Amino acid sequence: MGKISSVSPFAPVALARLPAIEGVAFATAEAGIRYKGRPDLLLAVLDKGTSVAGVFTQSKTASAPVLACRKNLKKGKARALVVNSGNANAFTGKKGREAVEMTIAHAAEAVGCKPNEVFVASTGVIGEPLDAGKFVRLLPGLAKRAEPDAFEKAARAIMTTDTYPKLATRKALIEGTEVTINGFCKGAGMIAPDMATMLCFIFTDAAISADVLQALVAEHTETTFNCMTVDGDTSTSDTCLVFATGDAARRGQKSITNAKTNKLKDFSAALEDLMRDLAIQVAKDGEGLSKFVTFEVEGAKSWRAARAIARACANSPILKTAIAGEDPNWGRVVMAVGKSGEAADRDKLAIWFGPHCVARDGERAPDYNEKTVAAYMKNRELVIRINVGVGKASATVWTCDLTHDYVSINADYRS
């Protein structure tokens, strides 16, 4: 089984270079929360007037920071974001809530804002009390030395066992004014040695009200992060926050306060594209992966049904291990389609591995050539397309294979 590779084979050759965004500054520190000798604390300082929106884990055991963010989102205003890695502050009871309150109070003082303008996220071990006393004293210093051109540094500070930072940037026009959208995120489901999280932070200088931002991020999460899976295990801490400083208003952009306006078309498309880019980067850093797999389901009754079928494939251990073994085992695709519970016409079902049709009309394709398809399976990036023959809707889900390294990372390590 060999040594676990220290970097995903899909790590980008060059990281995306993110330009500074007016009204956003970062500072990081080595607080020693769990890791030694690496940054594990991030403070983002945001201009007055920054609006904020977010989506969070659906988990019934959501972490203390998630609960605090949900509460503060009601106001829709943000001046600071504090993220720590090494400890998820999840399942930590009263102590967890106190740690969040302490962090928020100190950050508010350091930045000079109200407590409900501070957002927090934590990632790392679950159930271990987070000693906020360890790092809150660092916040005033961080606030002072926060700098705009520090997205990569920020992305690195929130990594746990990610093998590379995930960064993306886009430009968009709002009524002729160019705005920038930058985002970074960490995680891929659950990362050894402990539960980890999908954390994503997006920043833009666009002037957009919080409710409009909320509509956009909620819509695009469905087709991006919610179409990505490593092992199907939903964390307690999943967080995606979008901050809009509004500084583009100084360059003439009129603030957008209506989600239905056509003026947002370009921005909305760029935001979705950026979120998809980050989602794919997360799947490409999935634990122990050797292959990146795209499931394209078409001919379904609805988009939700198509996504449910694609997810059933992407979360099937038996199919994911076959892919790791470069076995074009389309029988397991049939199984996954069937177990999804969504409508599919067994007698019209068709399956392609890359360009090769392996099954159609509910049985093995007459011209199926095992050797050709087996050769296709040796590719690092695979596309498996499925037509379920009952409708016109389609959806795409990104995932990775299930390898010996996944087991090693999660089983052989003893914390």
Added chain:
Amino acid sequence: MGKISSVSPFAPVALARLPAIEGVAFATAEAGIRYKGRPDLLLAVLDKGTSVAGVFTQSKTASAPVLACRKNLKKGKARALVVNSGNANAFTGKKGREAVEMTIAHAAEAVGCKPNEVFVASTGVIGEPLDAGKFVRLLPGLAKRAEPDAFEKAARAIMTTDTYPKLATRKALIEGTEVTINGFCKGAGMIAPDMATMLCFIFTDAAISADVLQALVAEHTETTFNCMTVDGDTSTSDTCLVFATGDAARRGQKSITNAKTNKLKDFSAALEDLMRDLAIQVAKDGEGLSKFVTFEVEGAKSWRAARAIARACANSPILKTAIAGEDPNWGRVVMAVGKSGEAADRDKLAIWFGPHCVARDGERAPDYNEKTVAAYMKNRELVIRINVGVGKASATVWTCDLTHDYVSINADYRS
């Protein structure tokens, strides 16, 4: 990672000895469907008047034999059962239906019954046309030499890559008359090299009408087979059939035609107990397992909610790999509870690994001792108990861990 062990560590030291049941006879043959030098064809011949009931996979891509059984069950009468291993006859289109029809026609002729009194099941590779011509010529000979005392032989003929045959027997009283219930089954979700199936066949000499039998098997499937999982992957062929020959009537047992009667209490309990026994035997032969794990969820809103939470734990790759690594990673239990989507009170949640309380009142137990719990994890059989603190319902789910051998069995093998 070592060599994959050829037999599950949980294989019984001695197989259960099943007594003959009046009205039930078996014969097996080596038909060479896929395997060489081992029996792969089973014919069960049943007395006139045998009633039958069954439950099947919920898969939307159910196999051709499953569809035929569903159809024939409407009559509720059985005279023959034909099972082959090596080919699942699933996703085989028109050819699949023809193979089933051919098998049923030949079996009906060999046994001297109507086609709708014949039941069929197939297990093995998916999507490969089943050449029924290969074995139907053997059926007349099998019908002639069928013998009653052959349960173990029958159980062995339907194995695919099971490492041991699963057998169980119980006695029950119906109004003072002793009846016997025998059952055998095969599989554990998906078994390499191809998709396999959970097939279970139960026989009794009790006189019970088909509708009553159907009510019993449907009810008990929920608490037995549907509380067992290896990898969460539902096959296209899952089948559980119960045959009641009614021969106990000759010893004075009055036929039962009312499901609600108290007279069935002992029989119903014995049947459930036998089904649970077989379900646990399947989980204990899970692919590559090193540990057998019981999840007990209590304090839930309903039995269904409790089972959903226990299943979320039992199907979580990240938790199953931690168990394989003997890591008492209860944070992953918290994650699985949260992702189940069922109600749970995070501040009342309590978790036990065996006798050791690791978390209570929504945080790590104050007296938690990592060393003690880590020592417990070295046991081969583990019980993980979870109280979710919102109600009084409880449920139990049986499973196994997710090991390197699971990946090897499913990924390293190329068919």
